[in-house]
Amino acid sequence: MASRLIKVLLCCVLLLASKGVAAQVYFYAWGGSSEVNNYLRWAADELKERHDIELIHVKVGDISEAVARLLNEDAGSSAIDLLWINGENFHALKRAGKLLGDLPARVDNAAAINPELNWRTDFGVAVDGYELPWGVGQFHLLVRENTLPAEPDPAQILTYAQQHPGRLTYPKPPEFHGTTFLKSVLISLNNQDERLYTSPDPDTARELLAPLWRYLDALHPLLWRQGRDFPGSAVVQQQLLANGQLDMAVSFNPQELTVAQRQQRLPASVTATTLGSAAITNSHYLAIPAASPHQPEALQVINFLLSERAQLKKMDPAGWGDPPVIELNDSGPQALQLFSAQSEPHVDWLRLIEQQWLERYQR
Amino acid sequence: MRIDQVKGQGGLTLALLGLGLPLIAALTGILFSAELLNLTALFRYPGLPAMVWQGLLVAVVVTVTATLVVMVSSFSISSKGLRSIIAIPNLAFTVGILWLITPTGWLWRLLPGIEVNLFDRQYLLTFIVILLLKEIPFLLFMSHRALQQIPHQKWLLIGQSQGHSKTKTWWLIVMPALLKRLRFPLMVVAVYSFSVIDIALLAAPNLPSTLAVQVFEWQLNFTPEARQLAYTGGLLLLVLSGALCLGVIAQEYLFRQWSRKRLASSVTAVERTTLKLLQGLRSLPLLTQILGLLALAALVAQSVSRGWFYPALLPADWTLQGWLQEWQYIWPGVINAFAIAAIVGLFSVLLVIVLLELRRKYQWRYLGLWVLLPLFIPQVLLVLSWQHAISYTGPVGYWIWVIWSHIPFSVAYAYLVLAPQEQAFDQRYLLVSRALGYSFWRSWWRVKRPLLAGPLYLSLALAMVISITQYVPTLILGGGRVATVTxxxxxxxxxINTQLAAIYALMQWLLATGVLIGLTWQRGSSAGEQ
Incomplete structure (x- = not known):
């Protein structure tokens, strides 16, 4: 009995000791998708086996909760070793000097990043080596068959709304799906005006935004709940689509429809298309806090996640199905179908849209 | 009643560590950020008046309705069935209820041809209904405990012997006394309805949102403007919460005035009819329980189904795949949550016991307000200021900070349950025991503990449930080292994966209910009434 107890205790000690050997990397990442979670479980197994690194996925509902913690941390070591971010959250951390720089030089596989990928600006702000792309998002519409035409432009959307009031809507800005919908409409209404890709002066802003507000003034009374209320998120909008209350939802994951239909979260009668002829395309990124105590290991994790093996696994439509950011030698068992890409407008347009939208429609 | 000097000091230290520090940390956090105050920006923000009135309207309607329901029905309802409802975590409950009562909800699928558009997502009415469904069981539960403190059966008899009807005695004598004892629970309900975030995100309108949700969103946005708005908005939230607490006192006062007046004169016909109509509210608690159980059933169904679109009554597929896939990943979180809750719960109850003895000794009148304060401050504000304070002390260990951060919330609820029972306790029992030569705490253990066993277990259970459901402090102070089921x-x-969400929601519910029922099993609602 006693010897058995000692054995058990010894095993525990060994287990703890072996746990202590592997460096731990705390990876803060959105945990709302079982596909992403499973992919990270796979990556953790691989990293443990190949590099003796223990990757711990800290699941958060919204990555800005992690950003809040990081911004609130004083000098000293951070609890966060790695982050999955983009957009405003990245801007805030970069501005506060909280991120490790020079990543392209520190991560070997960064050399393999597809040069055609427009990753050096993130929502209009220069990346400057403070983050590396991990995957690609493409803004597109999920549309019930036989409703909207393929690749509808804003005019066709308005026409459809006039014929079928209450069947369309978009997530409420500043939720990023909602603002991206507005950016797509803005680009379309202004025929891809080049001034949308630079910071606007007040006159340009007024000139190019005027058609958007005119359009929305006409569209809103024809939307779900007469445009007096908007879905809180893309998730809610998709649920309304699934239950037949809407004919359209939006998504940023090019494989969303495939995965959703396989899991029967969306009916088979839904198809994916772009707003206008191209999808606003951006990257989502990995970044390391400057105060992370495990920077070498975190860099190794990024290097692994950008390896051909990890990127191929990530694009598998039976799993996450997220497009690769590196140039692949092997195109994979099943190449992903991507929409034609459209760049993001300059970030100042986003701020103007958010601010003026609230002033006009939230009273 | 003398407590040994040393023990008194030990208790004071304990009380300071457990409660004083978190609050002082929060208050200094608020004071040191005063440069962020920007009233102009706040009042210019689009939709601010609507945010405020929506939030206040919801809080007032929920509080007043819940008060009325409690007044008409605490007489007749057993509190046993309420326990499992109280333990349903908010988020799970909201998702379940929305899945039942929205226009494409499952309840209406049972009645084809009938369209009920009354309760949709993002309707103020839906938000109010869900809050009521959540708050009524809590309040009824508290009122049962409060009624045990009032010799209401005796009062009813006396009233009847003096020629008043039973109804009149109930309303004019028992109720004012009950309301007074429900003052803190009602404040908790009012402030909670005003500052709740998770339920509002799913159920309340968002053009504009409620003030609480908007402040939360500002707090998770990091531009300088958003920081100012978050800070100033947080203060406004705090001030209005204070106003709601005063509102609860006003409600109590008005009701007392009315009952005094009516005791002397007779009840008017209009008032009589109103009272009769109010009796209709009696069915609400039962309805609450039925809907709560249905919401639970909805969660179970969602966790094992696929392809369930309106208007299908049943899903296309039943599958255990979600459970099988997540099964091994669920347990660490469940075990962590339980372990933390056990430590937090025990410590909180100990703290409350000491505080209550100190209250007796030093006649602390405002202890309740102090103890409940953490419930009245927006949680994100509190937690971020704690994180800030902690960073000065160096990282002692993430687990310890998580446990520490749960304690103020658990203490508040443990206090709500234990304080009224303790107050009614006749301390002379202890005197007898002390006369036999036992030390104070020894006599406490031998005499008072068994007599208060019911409330003690109940407060432990509630403290644990509160700890289990903490999200923001666990995430932010745990630094990712502490993953719980929550x-x-x-x-x-x-x-978008409702199956995944349903699985974790069920596990959280099971853990919370398991704790609550496990600790209060067979002690029922009448325990501690010796």
Missing amino acids: TDLMAASSG
Whole structure:
């Protein structure tokens, strides 16, 4: 009995000791998708086996909760070793000097990043080596068959709304799906005006935004709940689509429809298309806090996640199905179908849209 | 009643560590950020008046309705069935209820041809209904405990012997006394309805949102303007919460005035009819329980189904795949949550016991307000200021900070349950025991503990449930080292995969209910009434 107890205790000690050997990397990442979670479980197994690194996925509902913690941390070591971010959250951390720089030089596989990928600006702000792309998002519409035409432009959307009031809507800005919908409409209404890709002066802003507000003034009374209320998120909008209350939802994951239909979260009668002829395309990124105590290991994790093996696994439509950011030698068992890409407008347009939208429609 | 000097000091230290520090940390956090105050920006923000009136309207309607329901029905309802409802975590409950009562909800699928558009997502009415469903059981539960403190059966007899009807005695004598004892629970309900975030995000309108949700969103946005708005908005939230507490006192006062007047004169015909109509509210608690159980059933169904679109009564597929896939990943979070809750719960109850003895000794009149304060401050504000304070002390260990951060919330609820029972306790029992030569705490253990066993277990259970459901402090102060079933659930609920969310919600519910029922089993609602 006693010897058995000692054995058990010894095993525990060994287990703890072996746990202590592997460096731990705390990876803060959105945990709302079982596909992403499973992919990270796979990556953790691989990293443990190949590099003796223990990757711990800290699941958060919204990555800005992690950003809040990081911004609130004083000098000293951070609890966060790695982050999955983009957009405003990245801007805030970069501005506060909280991120490790020079990543392209520190991560070997960064050399393999597809040069055609427009990753050096993130929502209009220069990346400057403070983050590396991990995957690609493409803004597109999920549309019930036989409703909207393929690749509808804003005019066709308005026409459809006039014929079928209450069947369309978009997530409420500043939720990023909602603002991206507005950016797509803005680009379309202004025929891809080049001034949308630079910071606007007040006159340009007024000139190019005027058609958007005119359009929305006409569209809103024809939307779900007469445009007096908007879905809180893309998730809610998709649920309304699934239950037949809407004919359209939006998504940023090019494989969303495939995965959703396989899991029967969306009916088979839904198809994916772009707003206008191209999808606003951006990257989502990995970044390391400057105060992370495990920077070498975190860099190794990024290097692994950008390896051909990890990127191929990530694009598998039976799993996450997220497009690769590196140039692949092997195109994979099943190449992903991507929409034609459209760049993001300059970030100042986003701020103007958010601010003026609230002033006009939230009273 | 003398407590040994040393023990008194030990208790004071304990009380300071457990409660004083968190609050002082929060208050200094608020004071040191005063440069962020920007009233102009706040009042210019689009939709601010609507945010404020929506939030206040919801809080007032929920509080007043819940008060009325409690007044008409605490007489007749057993509190046993309420326990499992109280333990349903908010998020799970909201998702379940919305899945039942929205226009494409499952309840209406049972009645084809009938369209009920009254309760949709993002309707103020839906928000109010869900809050009521959540708050009525809590309040009824508290009122049962409060009624045990009032010799209401005796009062009813006396009233009847003096020629008043039973109804009149109930309303004019018992109720004012009950309301007074429900003052703190009602404040908790009012402030909670005003500052709740998770339920509002799913159920309340968002053009504009409620003030609480808007402040939360500002707090998770990091531009300088958003920081000012978050700070100033947080203060406004705090001030209005204070106003709501005063509102609760006003409600109590008005009711007392009315009952005094009516005791002398007779009840008017209009008032009599109103009272009769109010009796209709009696069915609400039962309805609450039925809907709560249905919401639970909805969660179970969602966790094992696929392809369930309106208007299908049953899903296309039943499958255990979600459970099988997540099964091994669920347990660490469940075990962590339980372990933390056990430590937090025990410590909180100990703290409350000491505080209550000190209250007796020093006649602390405002202890309740102090203890309940953490419930009245927006949680994100509190937690971020704690994180800030902690960074000065160096990282002692993430687990310890998580446990520490749960304690103020658990203490508040443990206090709500234990304080009224303790107050009614006749301390002379202890005197007898002390006369036999036992030390104070020894006599406490031998005499008072058994007599208060019911409330003690109940407050432990509630303190544990509160700890289990903490999200923001666990995530932020735990630094990712402390994953609980609740942090897993919040992550899972942020996505479109309802099956995943339902699985974690059920596990959280099972843990919370398990704790509550396990600790109060067979002690029923009448325990501690010796």
